[in-house]
Amino acid sequence: MHLSSVCLAKPVLYSYFRSSCSWRVRIAFALKGIEYNLVPVNLIKDGGQQRSEQYSKLNPMQQVPAVEIDGITLCQSLAVIQYIDETRPGPCLLPVDPKARAKVRMISDLIASGIQPIQNLSVLQKVGEEKVPWGQHFINRGFQALEPILKETSGKYCVGDEISMADICLVPQVYNAERFKVDIGQYPTIRKINETLLELEAFKVSHPSHQPDTPANLQA
Template identity: 45%
Template sequence: MELYSYFRSSAAYRVRIALGLKGLDYRVIPVHLLRHGGEQLGDAYLSRNPEGLVPALDEGGRILTQSLAIIEYLDETHGPATLLPADALGRARVRALSLHVACDIHPLNNLRVLRWLSRELKVEQSARDDWYRHWVQLGFQALEAQLQSPGTGLCCHGDAPGMADCCLVPQVYNARRYDVDLSAFPTIARIAAHCESLPAFQAAHPGAQPDAE
């Protein structure tokens, strides 16, 4: 398996964690989002993934896109399902927590969006940073509330890491980069700290990638 990845991409980071949790071997093909006007927008990459976004997973010539779709596919096709719960209500909860990060926090802070704010709307750096922190804080407030349920354990759902943790940890990494104060989100901070102590999360960390800068 080959993963088209950028070390700092939050969505690629999610899939790297999932691959590690499933114990799967894979090779990283770095796609540099900043160099040459963005390698993800070059013809070579667009022919694989017309969305021009990382990650994409190549499994035997089949290209899969969208991090959550990739994670669900890996869980369904490689060994027993471990990233999503066995019960439908549990799956709904894990998917909702994952989607909350993937739809309601992360897209607003994506590189292409921040660029549009700067280049097209001439938003100053400080207002752009406020924008970033606003969506993270708003999203984390809701996520912290959602995690005050009996379903939460050492991880987002129970004591074993799953898809929601694959989404949470990269978002926490991003939040720290932008100096978001995590003390207001003790459950999020506790779960992230626990997950970050696990080998699959450590191997997936941006700083551990071949293309890390």
């Protein structure tokens, strides 16, 4: 479903350079060729700017991203990505075939519900000292499930040879895994797809090391 739409204002993306969910939306905008204004939200500074009264009105979950687009405010990265896909021209982020769409959503949700939420900042702050082994445990559990699924569904990318929302979820999750020092070599299919995707312009320009709010010492 691709409805063309006249947009008077550029979308506004509230983003943190290192947030994997923000990165997902940055990739989607880049793949679609959509220009946007980025407002950085520093998740660490001032006890977390996402907790401010002003930002909490945009995203009551006090998480990034939030997106102002077409007169509405959306949170939850996959809802944003599918909204963009359904209202903007450009490459489809979900395939047309219902079974392939289902596989894309299954892989996306395995990451977006099954891995990322359990190793995100607010959970790790609650876990405390054990946060590194905790993150490793849940990322490894997720990747152990994802690897055999991708072996069946993948071609060049996660589902066949077309880029999809599943790929948009995969790369930022591998980035998180590397931060937790998970051995990606255990997951050859994940590793190979990730390497292929990182060569693409949309994944490069949206990378955490190239954002307006990336600290100087982390810029690539």
